[in-house]
Amino acid sequence: MYCASVFSLVWIFINGNSAGEKTFQANGSEGDFETSKATCSQAGGLLASPRNSAENTAIHQIVVRHNKKAFIGINDIQTEGTFKYLSGEAIRYSNWAAGEPNNGGGTEDCVEIYPDGRWNDRSCNEKRLIICEF
Ligand code: 291
Ligand code: CA
Numbered sequence: 725m726y727c728a729s730v731f732s733l734v735w736i737f738i739n740g741n742s743a744g745e746k747t748f749q750a751n752g753s754e755g756d757f758e759t760s761k762a763t764c765s766q767a768g769g770l771l772a773s774p775r776n777s778a779e780n781t782a783i784h785q786i787v788v789r790h791n792k793k794a795f796i797g798i799n800d801i802q803t804e805g806t807f808k809y810l811s812g813e814a815i816r817y818s819n820w821a822a823g824e825p826n827n828g829g830g831t832e833d834c835v836e837i838y839p840d841g842r843w844n845d846r847s848c849n850e851k852r853l854i855i856c857e858f
Contacts, residue, residue, distance in 0.1 A: 741786055743778040750786050750794070750855045757834045757848035760795050761810065764856035772855040773797030773809050774837075776817050783855055784841035792853035793836045799848065800825070801833045819843050 741748045755763055764771045773796060774780035787794050797810045804827065807815045821838060825845035834848035 741782045743776075743782040746779060746782075746857045748772050748779075748782050748786055748855055748857050750790060750853055752790060753854050754792065754851045755854050756851055757795050757799070760852065760854045761797070763854050767856055767858075769856035769858040770810065771795065771797035772857045774817065774819070775809075777819070779857075780817075780819050780837075780841060783837060784839075786855050787837055787839055787841075787853065790853050791839065793838055794853040794855045795846075795848075795850075796835050796837055796843070796855075797857075798835045798843075799833050800845070801848070804833075807835065 753763070761771045772783050772794070774783055783794070783796065798807050798815055800807045802808065807818070807825070809815060819842055821842035821844050824843060825832065825835075827845060831847055832845040834846055835843050836846045836850070836852055837843055
């Protein structure tokens, strides 16, 4: 195995941004929901989409490291109150903050993850840390 791959695996292990088959990465850049989705897709990945608590924890750690909230690949753009992955599949795992989702102002269809790992529905037009999964 090449040195770079070994270092990458060590880095992922130390920083804990891997869960199961997935690795999660951020480079500090920010964007609204559409920009975040496009950025990850251009990089050959997907906007980070936690499907269980291990994945959520890995994403949470990146949010803490950068001290910036991030969008996740979950929204209720299509049907208010029904949160789905980018694939269109309905979510089964969630980690909402108390009182969320509340569709504040009637315009909150995207989901941000807070520095405590909990989720809040929020306007898709906010700019957030871009975290991709590969
Ligand atoms: C409150 C809560 C959240 C909501 C958020 C936004 C703020 O959190 O009601 O559910 O998503 O407000 O409505 O939007 C703007 N424009 O400030 C405040 C943050 C901790
Ligand atoms: Ca909200």
